[in-house]
Amino acid sequence: xxxxxxxxxxxxxxxxxxxxxxxxxxxxxxxxxxxxxxxxxxxxxxxxxxxxxxxxxxxxxxxxxxxxxxxxxxxxxxxxxxxxxxxxxxxxxxxxxxxxxxxxxxxxxxxxxxxxxxxxx
Numbered sequence: 698x699x700x701x702x703x704x705x706x707x708x709x710x711x712x713x714x715x716x717x718x719x720x721x722x723x724x725x726x727x728x729x730x731x732x733x734x735x736x737x738x739x740x741x742x743x744x745x746x747x748x749x750x751x752x753x754x755x756x757x758x759x760x761x762x763x764x765x766x767x768x769x770x771x772x773x774x775x776x777x778x779x780x781x782x783x784x785x786x787x788x789x790x791x792x793x794x795x796x797x798x799x800x801x802x803x804x805x806x807x808x809x810x811x812x813x814x815x816x817x818x
Contacts, residue, residue: 712742
């Protein structure tokens with residue numbers, strides 16, 4: 698049995714605290730393909746992208762996504778961003794980054810602006 702009101706609410710993004718049944722997911726997925734990106738469909742139906750691809754075998758967007766990947770900026774060593782990048786990548790911090798972070802921390806504690814006017818070397 699399919700609850701079309703539940704399917705409609707899920708399709709509109711109102712699925713909070715409850716899930717659709719398997720038959721409701723199978724019913725709703727094909728209708729959303731032409732309207733929403735896969736990631737949004739997965740979020741609204743509460744399924745993984747791999748599961749969605751299985752449900753939609755032979756059905757898919759008419760054109761590939763036009764979105765381009767976001768270019769990655771490498772944080773420069775000797776800056777607070779460089780220090781944070783080391784931490785994020787779980788690698789040891791270099792001395793110039795530790796110095797820059799310590800200088801920024803000192804400025805912050807003294808009430809000065811967070812950004813330095815020059816890069817610590």
